[in-house]
Amino acid sequence: MSLVHCILIFVLASALCFSLTFAITLLLRMSIQSSLRQFSGGLAFHLQGLREVFIYTSLGAILVSIFFVAICAKRPVFGLAIVFLVPVLASPFARKWKTYRTYCLDRSALSFFYALQGLIRSGISLPTALFELSKSLPSPFATQMNIFLKHYQDGKVLSDCMQGLKLKGNLKLSGLVLSTIQMAYVRGLSFGPFLDRMLPTLRSEQEAEEKERSLRRSVWMQMMVALLVPWFIGASLYFFQAEAFTHLLTGRTFFLLLLPAVTFQLAGLLIIQRVCRFC
Amino acid sequence: MLSAKRHRRLRKELSHFFHSLSLFFLAGYDMAYGWPETLKLLNSELSEDLKQWLKLPDAESLVSLLERLAMQFPVTSCRTWFSVLRELYVSGSPLNEAVGNIALTLSEEHLRELDCHCRTLPTKINILMLLFFLPPVMILLFVPLITEMMRILPG
Numbered sequence: 001m002s003l004v005h006c007i008l009i010f011v012l013a014s015a016l017c018f019s020l021t022f023a024i025t026l027l028l029r030m031s032i033q034s035s036l037r038q039f040s041g042g043l044a045f046h047l048q049g050l051r052e053v054f055i056y057t058s059l060g061a062i063l064v065s066i067f068f069v070a071i072c073a074k075r076p077v078f079g080l081a082i083v084f085l086v087p088v089l090a091s092p093f094a095r096k097w098k099t100y101r102t103y104c105l106d107r108s109a110l111s112f113f114y115a116l117q118g119l120i121r122s123g124i125s126l127p128t129a130l131f132e133l134s135k136s137l138p139s140p141f142a143t144q145m146n147i148f149l150k151h152y153q154d155g156k157v158l159s160d161c162m163q164g165l166k167l168k169g170n171l172k173l174s175g176l177v178l179s180t181i182q183m184a185y186v187r188g189l190s191f192g193p194f195l196d197r198m199l200p201t202l203r204s205e206q207e208a209e210e211k212e213r214s215l216r217r218s219v220w221m222q223m224m225v226a227l228l229v230p231w232f233i234g235a236s237l238y239f240f241q242a243e244a245f246t247h248l249l250t251g252r253t254f255f256l257l258l259l260p261a262v263t264f265q266l267a268g269l270l271i272i273q274r275v276c277r278f279c
Numbered sequence: 280m281l282s283a284k285r286h287r288r289l290r291k292e293l294s295h296f297f298h299s300l301s302l303f304f305l306a307g308y309d310m311a312y313g314w315p316e317t318l319k320l321l322n323s324e325l326s327e328d329l330k331q332w333l334k335l336p337d338a339e340s341l342v343s344l345l346e347r348l349a350m351q352f353p354v355t356s357c358r359t360w361f362s363v364l365r366e367l368y369v370s371g372s373p374l375n376e377a378v379g380n381i382a383l384t385l386s387e388e389h390l391r392e393l394d395c396h397c398r399t400l401p402t403k404i405n406i407l408m409l410l411f412f413l414p415p416v417m418i419l420l421f422v423p424l425i426t427e428m429m430r431i432l433p434g
Contacts, residue, residue: 167323176295179320180302189306197305197379201298201386208393215397219404226412234419243427257422261415268411275403278396279287 101140102170103213108139109174110202116181117195126185127158144169159186173205216276223272227265287392289354292329294385296321297360297378304375310368311341342369357385 112133119129134146148165152158162182166175177198184191299321303313315335318325325333332352335344345365352358360381367377 172324176299176321176324179324180299183299183302183316183320184306187306193305194302197302198298201382204386204390208390211397212393215400219400222404222408223412226408230412230416230419233416237420237423241427257418261418264411264414268407271411272404272407275407276400277284278393279284279291 098170102172104140105144105169106172106174107206108141110206112137112139112141113177113195113199117199120191120195126191127152141174173202177202212278219272219276223269227269286354287389288326289329290357290385291389292325293357294382294389295324296333297382297385301375301379301382304378310374314341
């Protein structure tokens with residue numbers, strides 16, 4: 001079996017390994033979250049688990065991939081390379097996932113705070129308003145708030161529950177509003193003026209972030225297409241006109257051809273990524 | 280010399296700081312109380328370098344801190360606001376509206392720059408993509424074809 005075929009099988013096995021791991025983790029998370037809604041209290045707080053779930057499923061997926069590569073490529077060393085690849089690539093994936101979760105929480109927080117503003121203006125107290133909204137609003141922020149408010153029922157102070165949500169959720173913009181509400185609640189101050197002042201700022205900052213995010217996403221799409229198209233066309237040319245590539249793919253010429261191409265593309269990727277970020 | 284990104288991040292966090300500080304004035308507190316309390320409140324939101332700048336040392340008064348920030352704060356466009364705050368604080372003027380407006384101005388400045396960034400980004404990206412992704416296309420597509428033609432053509 002040729003080197004190119006082995007590389008292809010290795011890439012396929014790695015992609016399979018990652019997809020399996022994340023799919024199983026996500027399914028488990030969804031099923032656990034739905035059972036959380038049915039059972040009160042304890043199950044939520046004993047669940048440290050998704051990290052462990054991810055580790056065990058990724059270990060299982062690694063073993064499956066090594067077996068797959070060893071059978072198909074007859075070169076187990078490619079399968080063993082996955083053992084090193086998975087930890088290296090898993091942490092950026094996990095970081096991206098966490099960033100996405102924070103983004104979903106932040107985005108859904110605005111509607112929660114506007115609803116809270118309405119309830120506070122109508123004279124409802126803060127704990128009652130938070131409980132009502134966390135049970136009735138169908139948003140990720142309300143779901144997270146509901147989980148942390150269970151601590152309040154167990155006897156913890158409301159400000160500690162909000163602090164827990166802020167730290168666990170790693171909230172950015174909505175963390176600021178939550179800190180302000182926490183401060184006002186601890187000092188026994190009225191929330192109305194605070195929310196009146198903070199919420200328009202939060203909305204405009206979220207709109208700005210949304211605009212920047214959608215622009216970055218479109219830049220990434222363009223970059224991925226620009227990155228993959230030369231290799232795809234090169235592979236098609238190789239498929240139809242192999243003799244043009246034959247003497248180039250052996251020896252030093254191959255690396256002299258490949259190295260500048262890969263270097264340019266990687267450099268472009270890094271530079272464009274830095275240019276895209278606003279702050 | 281600050282990078283532009285760090286400049287923007289500091290300004291954004293400063294606007295958050297002033298927003299939260301204005302809430303203490305709304306509640307009737309003085310700036311000497313509100314300033315360190317706001318820092319405590321935003322401990323997890325602010326970056327370490329901004330916290331170092333805004334921290335009120337034990338041996339220093341708020342007025343001297345504002346003077347120092349007006350002279351040495353890394354974002355030069357924000358130094359004016361610290362000198363304005365110092366003047367208002369020393370004269371005993373109410374600070375609620377001033378601090379709220381400073382926070383709003385900083386936010387608007389940030390949003391204006393973001394708009395400008397979003398407008399100019401597509402052009403920059405097009406140029407960078409031509410610079411960095413066109414050569415690999417040339418290398419991967421044309422070099423094999425040219426070498427094959429040179430091999431086939433006589434002489």
